[in-house]
Amino acid sequence: MSFYNSNDSIFAYMSKLANETNATNLSQGFPDFPVSETLIDYVCAAMKAGHNQYAPMPGLPALREALSKRHAEDYGHAYHPESEITVTPGATQAIQSVIASAVTPGDDVVLFAPAYDCYAPMVEAAGGNPVWVHLNPHDFSVPHQAFADAVNNRTKLVIINNPHNPCGTLWDEEDIRVLIDLQSKYGFRVLADEVYEKIALSEKGFSSFAQYAQLRPFTYLVYSFGKTFHATGWKMGYVLAPALLMSDLRHFFQFAVFSVNTPVQHALAKYVAEADYDAISTMYRSKQQTFQRAMEQTKFKPLMTKGSYFQLYDYSEISQRSDVDMAEWLTREHGVATIPVSVFYPNPPKDMRYLRFCFAKNDDVLLSAADKLSALQ
Numbered sequence: 180m181s182f183y184n185s186n187d188s189i190f191a192y193m194s195k196l197a198n199e200t201n202a203t204n205l206s207q208g209f210p211d212f213p214v215s216e217t218l219i220d221y222v223c224a225a226m227k228a229g230h231n232q233y234a235p236m237p238g239l240p241a242l243r244e245a246l247s248k249r250h251a252e253d254y255g256h257a258y259h260p261e262s263e264i265t266v267t268p269g270a271t272q273a274i275q276s277v278i279a280s281a282v283t284p285g286d287d288v289v290l291f292a293p294a295y296d297c298y299a300p301m302v303e304a305a306g307g308n309p310v311w312v313h314l315n316p317h318d319f320s321v322p323h324q325a326f327a328d329a330v331n332n333r334t335k336l337v338i339i340n341n342p343h344n345p346c347g348t349l350w351d352e353e354d355i356r357v358l359i360d361l362q363s364k365y366g367f368r369v370l371a372d373e374v375y376e377k378i379a380l381s382e383k384g385f386s387s388f389a390q391y392a393q394l395r396p397f398t399y400l401v402y403s404f405g406k407t408f409h410a411t412g413w414k415m416g417y418v419l420a421p422a423l424l425m426s427d428l429r430h431f432f433q434f435a436v437f438s439v440n441t442p443v444q445h446a447l448a449k450y451v452a453e454a455d456y457d458a459i460s461t462m463y464r465s466k467q468q469t470f471q472r473a474m475e476q477t478k479f480k481p482l483m484t485k486g487s488y489f490q491l492y493d494y495s496e497i498s499q500r501s502d503v504d505m506a507e508w509l510t511r512e513h514g515v516a517t518i519p520v521s522v523f524y525p526n527p528p529k530d531m532r533y534l535r536f537c538f539a540k541n542d543d544v545l546l547s548a549a550d551k552l553s554a555l556q
């Protein structure tokens with residue numbers, strides 16, 4: 180029997196339960212390995228150099244320039260540092276700035292379920308109507324017909340999380356072609372939450388929506404330094420958008436936030452220019468393999484994961500408990516905390532038997548979790 184109450188974020192709830200029960204915490208998505216010493220040294224140096232007062236509202240120019248350059252190298256399009264990039268206190272706040280500035284009361288906003296937990300509450304806070312499209316059962320691919328049925332002239336925004344949390348899926352060429360067709364027909368804007376862009380697990384890597392010239396004039400792209408540089412507690416992110424959309428966004432942002440941590444922006448400006456992004460994906464691929472191999476001794480069955488540091492497992496051969504009960508029971512009785520998938524739906528389909536495991540952990544932690552789960556036969 181679960182005590183989970185949906186007023187609490189599932190991440191906060193499961194992490195608290197893991198701490199109370201001393202369980203291995205593969206639930207909330209945060210790494211347990213350190214931030215780069217170099218990056219920490221850059222932050223200390225910036226503080227000691229006296230960079231401790233307000234930064235300019237849209238972000239430090241040096242950081243915006245570094246981001247523009249890196250993005251152009253990675254995805255072939257340079258967003259203008261002056262008018263098309265804003266540094267935010269984490270991706271969550273970037274998402275809020277997009278929604279609050281794009282959505283007016285009565286607008287429809289299309290969301291794909293399962294959906295990251297902050298989208299729907301933020302849409303509702305802006306007076307928008309969430310219009311839900313369920314990803315296909317079992318492989319969580321994009322249902323083209325259901326997507327087409329959900330959009331119309333009232334659709335103001337479509338929110339897409341790619342790579343996807345919790346499923347680890349990617350939008351493929353065909354999905355993006357359908358999106359482009361529908362966008363050109365109805366003129367909605369797109370919020371692409373790409374916080375896991377640098378955790379590409381498949382051979383094909385990751386394609387940003389920024390690579391599609393037809394989408395760029397209508398698309399906001401959201402990123403998180405917390406995810407990319409294993410520093411989730413720093414709450415640093417940024418948003419890219421064409422100047423017209425960005426101007427509206429800054430209108431909201433300047434009174435909601437005004438500006439973001441100055442010394443950390445100085446440090447990131449240097450670090451973004453030199454960081455080895457390929458090494459990040461390589462490290463996570465190795466972690467995914469370590470975890471998947473270790474989990475082969477259990478009866479959990481992995482789903483395909485192409486991006487993010489999450490891996491879904493099907494537990495239907497082990498138990499018919501609901502996923503919320505299963506997550507709680509596994510934490511209490513077997514010492515491993517995970518995240519149930521049904522909580523990311525407004526009305527979850529019946530009989531969902533998937534749990535999300537975060538593998539952004541030291542290898543010994545991953546091996547010990549799999550060992551504990553191997554007792555369940």
Ligand code: GLN
Pocket residue numbers: 188190191206207208209344
């Ligand atoms: N994004 C993280 C996850 O998916 C959690 C962030 C949070 O706790 N709000 O686990």
